[in-house]
Amino acid sequence: MPNVDTLVQMAWAMNSLRESVLRAAIEALELPPGSRGLDAGCGLGLQALLLAEAVGPAGHVTGLDLSSDLLLHAEEVVREAGLSGRISLREGDVRRLPFDDGAFDWAWSVDCVGYAPMEPQPLVKELTRVVKPGGTVAILAWSSETLLPGHPVLEAHLSATSSGIAPFIAGRRPESHCLRALSWFREVGLEDNTVRTLVGDAHAPLTDEERRALIALFEMRWPGVESELTPQDWAAFQRLCLPESPDFILDNSDYYAFFTYSMFRGTVAG
Numbered sequence: 001m002p003n004v005d006t007l008v009q010m011a012w013a014m015n016s017l018r019e020s021v022l023r024a025a026i027e028a029l030e031l032p033p034g035s036r037g038l039d040a041g042c043g044l045g046l047q048a049l050l051l052a053e054a055v056g057p058a059g060h061v062t063g064l065d066l067s068s069d070l071l072l073h074a075e076e077v078v079r080e081a082g083l084s085g086r087i088s089l090r091e092g093d094v095r096r097l098p099f100d101d102g103a104f105d106w107a108w109s110v111d112c113v114g115y116a117p118m119e120p121q122p123l124v125k126e127l128t129r130v131v132k133p134g135g136t137v138a139i140l141a142w143s144s145e146t147l148l149p150g151h152p153v154l155e156a157h158l159s160a161t162s163s164g165i166a167p168f169i170a171g172r173r174p175e176s177h178c179l180r181a182l183s184w185f186r187e188v189g190l191e192d193n194t195v196r197t198l199v200g201d202a203h204a205p206l207t208d209e210e211r212r213a214l215i216a217l218f219e220m221r222w223p224g225v226e227s228e229l230t231p232q233d234w235a236a237f238q239r240l241c242l243p244e245s246p247d248f249i250l251d252n253s254d255y256y257a258f259f260t261y262s263m264f265r266g267t268v269a270g
């Protein structure tokens with residue numbers, strides 16, 4: 001697990017790739033202006049900013065995270081955005097949310113609920129508990145990517161490593177995979193459950209920000225893979241994915257990559 005400073009740097013770097021996708025997800029939710037919501041596992045608070053923008057000056061967002069270190073960074077992010085009055089941050093565990101039943105109009109969580117080793121269904125139940133009847137529960141998960149165009153076999157091998165299949169863990173029940181979230185939503189009694197796929201992409205010529213984001217993404221998706229690759233794959237990985245290599249794939253004039261987020265959404269019964 002990278003240290004907090006590395007996580008923060010990566011989250012900032014990735015923001016240029018993810019922000020438009022997550023903004024589109026928030027727009028699709030049509031959160032009521034003036035509503036109050038929860039961002040569970042808020043990390044640096046970057047989506048709390050987008051959520052606060054969506055509900056407007058009369059609305060409010062509570063960002064909750066287990067990591068007090070990340071919350072210190074989040075406080076700075078929120079303060080610098082001038083949104084301290086509209087976003088509160090709270091240390092807490094999504095497994096036992098420190099909020100009353102029905103405290104929020106909606107709850108949202110990105111890349112947290114559905115992540116191993118936490119069993120997902122109780123987390124969705126907990127999110128549902130703190131949302132009022134008629135309110136929305138939405139969880140989003142990074143669900144696929146193609147980052148090495150022209151090298152599908154190498155990319156398939158990388159995807160089959162332990163970090164490549166994260167947040168899933170080999171041997172886990174298929175029902176606990178994040179793409180099976182519709183069943184978790186149904187089991188906790190959420191209604192009108194839907195899933196939507198949101199796509200982000202990047203292509204040459206890459207901006208400096210996109211380049212930094214993709215470098216961070218390579219590091220995040222495939223750390224420590226050497227022991228799980230053949231020597232040939234490891235050599236190809238180093239040749240294509242390390243910025244100092246003369247064959248670094250991001251330098252290709254036809255570079256193109258895409259990724260998806262899956263947004264599961266349901267309505268609290270009542």
Ligand SMILES: C[S@@+](CC[C@H](N)C(=O)[O-])C[C@H]1O[C@@H](n2cnc3c(N)ncnc32)[C@H](O)[C@@H]1O
Pocket residue numbers: 011040041042043044046047064065066067070092093094095109110111112
């Ligand atoms: C991959 S990061 C995602 C952060 C943010 N949602 C984003 O997409 O940028 C996962 C976050 O979930 C938080 N987290 C992990 N387990 C948690 C728990 N049990 N309760 C609350 N937050 C948790 C981590 O500290 C981290 O900030």
